[in-house]
Amino acid sequence: MVREQVTYEDGVVYEFTPDLEAIATVEPGTKLTIETQDSLNGTIHTEADVIESIPSQVNAATGPIAVEGAEPGDVLRVEIEEIRLTEEQGRVVTIGGFGLLDGDGGIEAPRTRLLSVEDDALAFGDLDIPVEPVIGTIGVATEADAYTTLVPHDHGGNLDTTDMTAGSVAYFPVFQEGGLLAMGDCKAAMADGEMCGTGAEIATEIDVTLEVVSAPEPGLERPLVETADAWKTIASAETLQEACRLANRDASELLAAEHGWDLTDAYMLSSLVGGLEISQVVDPLVTARNAVPKAYLEEPV
């Protein structure tokens, strides 16, 4: 099968809305390569290039891509097969007014550090950091409101979740016909939390296969990701506590449905295995996830 190619030159969005216009329409089962620009739109080439404040347009998301037959109530299944870096350096930056320690004594913003890529590692001073690419922004057309690509919500968007990596399968609720998937803002490496506001921002090519899961029961209200050994619900909210509550509620509902338990028993199990994880603590809404090992949750969608 020929792998179709969609590049940021075909189109990007800076906002996820209910009425995105597809730049490509594909059949379920299609294998695609999606080219993404770095989150800062190729503006940072040297350490003298700094970002004084958040630009009005960041995290260009290549797309949207419609999948034929995807209807509200369905789930879009995105198998992430490979993420290849397409530049020889990444960049980590601090930006004024942004980041977990913003305003703390001793923290300088803006600052830019370039990280050259060699032999699958990033150079940071004399340390080598293994390349482990992550898709920072990935999502679908929203149900009702508009969210810029700086903001994560139930449609996905700027989830900054390390599990959005090769080998994982991401699932999104379909809110609009075709689903309308877009992605970008990749990192060559990123910590859980993305504390300084960025990972090693870099341009990539992403190989995915897109499928539609028809009206599963229970459905999804928010993104879900399948890793090698766990299912993880993902939720974004004003506070980490609320993001945790939503992710735990979603995980408990999936456990209850699969095992035929009531919600309280599912919640009690959720308190014993796997657990809550942090995606990012820096975006206008913050993101947490609830991992349930596959030993306890086999096939939630």
Next chain:
Amino acid sequence: MVREQVTYEDGVVYEFTPDLEAIATVEPGTKLTIETQDSLNGTIHTEADVIESIPSQVNAATGPIAVEGAEPGDVLRVEIEEIRLTEEQGRVVTIGGFGLLDGDGGIEAPRTRLLSVEDDALAFGDLDIPVEPVIGTIGVATEADAYTTLVPHDHGGNLDTTDMTAGSVAYFPVFQEGGLLAMGDCKAAMADGEMCGTGAEIATEIDVTLEVVSAPEPGLERPLVETADAWKTIASAETLQEACRLANRDASELLAAEHGWDLTDAYMLSSLVGGLEISQVVDPLVTARNAVPKAYLEEPV
């Protein structure tokens, strides 16, 4: 060397204060076995035994144990060698007014589920959960204020951190002469987050070796734990965001000190490797940690 034994019958505390009185005093290098009661003081024997609301005394912490020569500014090093369960069942409970989903539709509190232990696994319905014991409450005499054993803070206390397990080494700031260590509230298994408010609460025997690190630079303001592959700063605060901020600040300072970097470079590295983790989201203060893989931080204390 004979291993000394300290049991909850020798003494427990329900509050960490600046002026704890030692029930035992040991030399640095002492190997101890510490016996702990379950967090609910042996009151739950059947599923009909439920906890309507948080009792005034929970998480009995066996101790305090003074270590000779430990002075304010030092660090108490607690190597956790083994945690043995001393009963054949654990219990997970929901309690009115407590837990991440407390008050949500479909969540019943109080409820008690007993989990029998067999072949290193806990039975939950027809699921087997591997026994992976965790010390829920572990800490030292405080600097100034008093915290009940339900509350974690800079002295440790009710940290509910899954890394407090066999094979880890926990480090606490010494605020008072002797350090005055106490621990209890063990779980046979617990999820990161401890969402329903408990893990599988159970009585144990804990083998530890206690040492004193004399006035390290930089010192510790809060607990730190060393696992097989990472160093993790641990912080508790009113909100998860603030706990994350403190843990990230502490991790950045340890990185800066070891590498001779400024704080901003350390913060940028912290945003690329390891990352933020959740300990618990249910106690009156919540707890997060910042993991830094040992490849980037070798010997912070």
